[in-house]
Amino acid sequence: xxxxxxxxxxxxxxxxxxxxxxxxxxxxxxxxxxxxxxxxxxxxxxxxxxxxxxxxxxxxxxxxxxxxxxxxxxxxxxxxxxxxxxxxxxxxxxxxxxxxxxxxxxxxxxxxxxxxxxxxxxxxxxxxxxxxxxxxxxxxxxxxxxxxxxxxxxxxxxxxxxxxxxxxxxxxxxxxxxxxxxxxxxxxxxxxxxxxxxxxxxxxxxxxxxxxxxxxxxxxxxxxxxxxxxxxxxxxxxxxxxxxxxxxxxxxxxxxxxxxxxxxxxxxxxxxxxxxxxxxxxxxxxx
Amino acid sequence: xxxxxxxxxxxxxxxxxxxxxxxxxxxxxxxxxxxxxxxxxxxxxxxxxxxxxxxxxxxxxxxxxxxxxxxxxxxxxxxxxxxxxxxxxxxxxxxxxxxxxxxxxxxxxxxxxxxxxxxxxxxxxxxxxxxxxxxxxxxxxxxxxxxxxxxxxxxxxxxxxxxxxxxxxxxxxxxxxxxxxxxxxxxxxxxxxxxxxxxxxxxxxxxxxxxxxxxxxxxxxxxxxxxxxxxxxxxxxxxxxxxxxxxxxxxxxxxxxxxxxxxxxxxxxxxxxxxxxxxxxxxxxxxxxxxxxxxxx
Ligand code: SF4
Ligand code: SF4
Numbered sequence: 001x002x003x004x005x006x007x008x009x010x011x012x013x014x015x016x017x018x019x020x021x022x023x024x025x026x027x028x029x030x031x032x033x034x035x036x037x038x039x040x041x042x043x044x045x046x047x048x049x050x051x052x053x054x055x056x057x058x059x060x061x062x063x064x065x066x067x068x069x070x071x072x073x074x075x076x077x078x079x080x081x082x083x084x085x086x087x088x089x090x091x092x093x094x095x096x097x098x099x100x101x102x103x104x105x106x107x108x109x110x111x112x113x114x115x116x117x118x119x120x121x122x123x124x125x126x127x128x129x130x131x132x133x134x135x136x137x138x139x140x141x142x143x144x145x146x147x148x149x150x151x152x153x154x155x156x157x158x159x160x161x162x163x164x165x166x167x168x169x170x171x172x173x174x175x176x177x178x179x180x181x182x183x184x185x186x187x188x189x190x191x192x193x194x195x196x197x198x199x200x201x202x203x204x205x206x207x208x209x210x211x212x213x214x215x216x217x218x219x220x221x222x223x224x225x226x227x228x229x230x231x232x233x234x235x236x237x238x239x240x241x242x243x244x245x246x247x248x249x250x251x252x253x254x255x256x257x258x259x260x261x262x263x264x265x266x267x268x269x270x271x272x273x274x275x276x277x278x279x280x281x282x283x284x285x286x287x
Numbered sequence: 288x289x290x291x292x293x294x295x296x297x298x299x300x301x302x303x304x305x306x307x308x309x310x311x312x313x314x315x316x317x318x319x320x321x322x323x324x325x326x327x328x329x330x331x332x333x334x335x336x337x338x339x340x341x342x343x344x345x346x347x348x349x350x351x352x353x354x355x356x357x358x359x360x361x362x363x364x365x366x367x368x369x370x371x372x373x374x375x376x377x378x379x380x381x382x383x384x385x386x387x388x389x390x391x392x393x394x395x396x397x398x399x400x401x402x403x404x405x406x407x408x409x410x411x412x413x414x415x416x417x418x419x420x421x422x423x424x425x426x427x428x429x430x431x432x433x434x435x436x437x438x439x440x441x442x443x444x445x446x447x448x449x450x451x452x453x454x455x456x457x458x459x460x461x462x463x464x465x466x467x468x469x470x471x472x473x474x475x476x477x478x479x480x481x482x483x484x485x486x487x488x489x490x491x492x493x494x495x496x497x498x499x500x501x502x503x504x505x506x507x508x509x510x511x512x513x514x515x516x517x518x519x520x521x522x523x524x525x526x527x528x529x530x531x532x533x534x535x536x537x538x539x540x541x542x543x544x545x546x547x548x549x550x551x552x553x554x555x556x557x558x559x560x561x562x563x564x565x566x567x568x569x570x571x572x573x574x575x576x577x578x579x580x581x582x583x584x
Binding site for chain 2: 009011012015037038040043044076078079097098099100101104105138140141142143145168169170171172173174176180192193194197198201204205208209222223224249250252253254255
């Protein structure tokens with residue numbers, strides 16, 4: 001069972017939900033922070049990182065002794081990552097999408113691939129029973145986010161286990177990469193005009209991807225009722241509400257879990273998981 | 288001409304509400320919403336759209352079944368897992384297609400078409416605070432970085448034509464391609480940080496990014512009274528990293544109330560403590576040396 005926690009935009013409490021849900025489950029769980037531009041989950045779960053691996057993308061390297069400057073590699077490259085002049089070739093690795101077209105097309109076998117580092121994936125365990133942890137970190141100045149996310153996701157729990165994915169914000173390539181192949185998406189929103197606007201986009205995205213989904217309304221009470229009306233209109237099950245509560249906001253500011261402060265929330269998050277199981281493909285649910 | 292880009296590392300820190308509140312503090316400015324992925328500024332600005340343009344981003348591979356012989360070359364070459372095969376029938380999974388065109392060029396039957404696709408729209412609008420350039424990236428589309436660059440270019444061009452000397456840009460979240468596209472050549476960035484462990488973490492990452500691209504950075508702390516220890520931590524980090532602390536805004540429900548009324552904070556309540564803090568921050572930001580320099584644009 002793979003559950004993604006998404007929100008259309010950051011700051012709605014996605015990470016809070018992911019961390020508290022993970023810590024409430026009485027089953028082995030793997031939590032993966034796929035918000036690789038700004039991973040925050042570790043601040044709440046305090047994992048012990050046991051291994052680190054680099055995320056590597058192949059980029060072209062040109063052997064100028066072989067190159068006849070035919071420009072075929074430049075022509076095939078849609079990302080302007082290769083410039084060929086009369087007697088030299090310049091590559092721009094930061095623009096390269098690693099499609100490999102230049103290596104295939106070069107008639108002289110002058111293009112090989114070298115490695116460029118995009119970021120790091122860290123894995124380890126959380127000092128709570130049976131919790132594995134993984135996160136990706138995009139290197140500063142790098143732009144290729146999806147490969148980093150895919151590599152974090154390769155660390156998901158073995159078959160029967162539960163994997164929780166903290167997805168990045170937005171509706172474009174990074175969030176698609178995170179939500180792809182997950183069994184259920186939990187959308188977290190807050191009841192304000194901004195929250196509603198971002199939720200609508202997120203709902204369009206999950207519906208396009210055809211993944212079962214439900215809603216958590218965080219900071220309930222701070223805004224208006226438009227989010228509830230929208231949920232009703234779109235047949236969007238409201239799985240849980242977390243009221244606006246200064247104590248929760250303060251716990252969050254310190255990096256504490258809600259369940260550490262308010263014991264009854266543990267049960268609420270367990271109920272949340274049961275609701276998810278009912279809505280997702282039931283075979284995926286661990287007993 | 289100068290451009291101030293408001294960033295936060297992550298959404299939800301009040302970046303857009305602050306941008307909106309600033310908009311009323313100068314009589315002539317250009318607004319630019321560079322958060323093309325989940326734009327929110329228009330919700331407060333209620334823009335009157337004057338121009339709508341398509342954003343033609345990349346291309347997308349499409350296999351023509353009548354020309355395909357099922358050789359499988361495309362499947363073998365595609366590195367993005369975008370080619371599906373089902374009983375000898377080959378199709379492209381649009382969600383995975385990166386638009387690199389390798390399959391298009393290498394298909395021995397020339398069976399793959401490569402139409403340009405519209406990835407979103409961008410707009411030029413009137414608002415009660417001045418002109419605004421904004422955009423909407425289509426769901427599940429790529430190239431947000433290019434759309435951000437386009438929106439900023441248009442904002443500059445139109446500001447120049449209208450003799451407007453300040454662009455206020457609401458930036459995208461994160462530190463990836465859209466953010467990088469939103470800060471190049473900016474006069475300065477203002478980071479909106481919250482006094483939380485994650486807020487500090489995010490602020491450090493954007494701060495590093497700004498330093499990497501040599502853009503002067505300032506920070507303001509929103510909801511500073513939520514956690515005074517974390518507020519002090521932000522101030523210390525900012526000092527170490529040579530980032531000016533432009534001010535602190537107290538937690539104030541007026542922000543959300545204003546949003547619900549489709550008003551800026553200052554329109555909603557000009558005298559609340561948050562409004563006073565916002566004015567002071569604006570003064571400080573506008574007198575920062577980086578905001579006095581004309582940048583060649
Ligand atoms: S691998 Fe693809 S994107 Fe990279 S240089 Fe070659 S053709 Fe261009
Ligand atoms: S390479 Fe061309 S002919 Fe071969 S399977 Fe792909 S589309 Fe069909």
